[in-house]
Amino acid sequence: MKKNSTVLDAIDLKILNIMQTDCLTTTSKLAEVLSMSETPCWRRLKRLEEEGFIQGYQAILNKEALGFEVTAFVHLSVDSHTEDVTRKLEEKITSCPEVVALYNVTGDYDFLIKIVCKSISLYTEFIEKTLRKIPCITQIKTSITLREVYDSRLLPLSART
Incomplete structure (x- = not known):
């Protein structure tokens, strides 16, 4: 990904922090934590995805539990x-x-x-x-x-x- 020229504000950074900690956070929970309504929160999240700040979502698996020694x-x-x-x-x-x-x-x-x-x-x-x-x-x-x-x-x- 090329370096994005979009300036991230404090809300964008909070969204990114929350999503990298728990990507299953719902838009409604995200909006609640950020004290904003769901629609603008959803728009910000979609923009962060479309502009490449969020590249995808995945579960973190336990290597040892799966036998990777x-x-x-x-x-x-x-x-x-x-x-x-x-x-x-x-x-x-x-x-x-x-x-x-x-x-x-x-x-x-x-x-x-x-x-x-x-x-x-x-x-x-x-x-x-x-x-x-x-x-x-x-x-x-x-x-x-x-x-x-x-x-x-x-x-x-x-x-x-």
């Missing part, structure tokens, strides 16, 4: 940074269901991937059958998490944003 962060180095090679690499990696996040980063590596798997053997299979088969990847470095201490998906919105 391995979370890994993988640093990749690549030998080519052309637009075509980068696009193909990104498409290949993001098409893998194990990949929950992909970042192009600065520093010693070119990409950082967050991967979740049900077992270490499935993680190993992903490395062997997927990453090691991508020709432009020159180095793979993995950190397996021991435990998740904190993982907030909330953006730090405030009136200063």
